[in-house]
Amino acid sequence: MDKTNFNLTCVTISNSPISDFLMSIYILAFILGLAFNLLTLGPIVQQVRSQNTLGVFLLNLSLSDLLYIFTMPLWINYYHRDHHWSLGSLSCSVAGFFYYSNMYLSIYLLCCISVDRCLAVTYPLRTKAFRSARYAWVLCLVVCVTVMSGHGLVLFKDNLQDAHDDTQDRCYETYPMPQPVALFNLLRVGIGFLLPLLVLGLCYWRIMGQVKQSEGLGEQALEEDKKGSIQSIWYVILVVSDSLRWNKLMLFPMLN
Template identity: 25%
Template sequence: MPNQTRGEPAGINLTCGMSGSHEFIFTLVPIVYAFNFVIGIVGNSMVVAVIYCYMKLKTVANIFVLNLAMSDLTFVITLPMWATFAAMGYHWPFGGFLCKTAAGLVMFNLYTSIFFLTALSIDRYLAIVHPVRSRQFRTVVYAHITCVMIWLFAFLLSVPIALTRDVHYIENSKTIVCGTLHPNDKDVKRLNNLLLCISLMKSLLGFLIPFVIIITCYCLIGRALLRVKHIQKSSCSRDDEVLRMLAAAVLAFFLCWAPHQVFHFMQMLTQLILANNCTILEIIDTAMPFTICIAYFNSCVNPIVYSFVGRNFRKNLLRLLRCSPGGVARPHPSISSKMSAFSFRASEALSLTVKNSVSCDVK
């Protein structure tokens, strides 16, 4: 198996050449990565600082949002390496260990981000639709246990990615790349099956199944909120604000990851039945860097969608920038209490349907 040894690694000749190698990619992609790096570092660092200093870890939602921000931070620190890789024409100067580490962290972030978004969606569903019955399960202790399980499970899922990545010398372009292992005559079938399993896990566990769960939770939440609004017979701006927040979260998740998952699925098909079709491989390899840029942008969007939309978060952010003490602050409603407060209104209103008596009183 070809690896770099003293600057003279064994070479690989690509059947279709260096597909997707275009000058505009080598210029545009590093710029986008740099933008994602700056926004991701600043945005997620502010989320961590504000939650830790002012909001504290007293609610389940705050714990999940904090862990989501920490997950994004662990990923964005690898963006300078990927930006350098693209700017140098897909030349990897950092060695085999960082190649494996950076590739593993990319997948680690994919799984942790989506799992935390899913956990947050389930928590919001329980808090709004079943606020009383779910109270015994929605505790800080259970939230911490869930976070530990997510970190461990995501780590296990990302290990195969790290093990199947290494540096290779491409004789066609005289460059060293960080890519998947190149099979030899003895292990072609075994390695291809392993890579196919990894791709299927990425599509199913990294997108499809969590997306179905998130959509289901938010549809049930939306139905409950609309039902309450209908029962109360009154316009409520809080209802609309919650619905907009949920819609923005789902939309951001889908728009950021769907393009990459579509081309990733096409890549799996080429691996199975169209391996020698250089035209299709060229299209996929050209589009893939841009879909990855969009997917990576999700790490920048998360702080905006889940935190910066709240007025109180912006107030606490200003307090943080002014170095105001956090000990005397009032409890911060943020995402959790803003939605939980409405959940008690929802449960109260929904209970009226059982009694068949609808109250139109508004405080």
């Protein structure tokens, strides 16, 4: 009997300060995320119209973020009700699908941007022929289809779970977590965090090394390098800002 009471105490998450904390984070993320994406959408569209490959990647990244941002009010309501999902299993599945899809879409689109920037800086002449807007659209399509197809499995395997009783429904929160689900979460962290982090680190290292080697270039080459540097500034700002949200998204599956 004591053991049972102890287990129930461990998995109880209702009426907890963590709900208010998560709700505050989501409200702040919703306001800032919506404002930032809407403000940058205009300049990004102009880049796409000029057939800029970086603009194509940024547009897809922004649209992915907006899809997730529009589901945030559902999660805000969920945490406001102390982890009680009252909107039905279908809305839970849709919100969860966009949550996981956006997480990995953002990560792998950032990897595409990093590899594209790395190729543009380290092999500008060799890669100029195929680094076109069409090439960027194809890559984005492959990433979107792959990620959404993979997370269709999450949509069908996970559902609205009752953690304690019939009056307290959880959305993608099952406690205590079954061992296969816990192992799957750790696998997701490895594929969705560690592997992309390695790609981003290698690309950044190659770009910095190439920049140091270009200090002795002529005036014309320096002018071309200046244009690339402007795009690289956008790239760095993007990586830093999106990584803050990325780390938060990956932290939840790992902690679970």
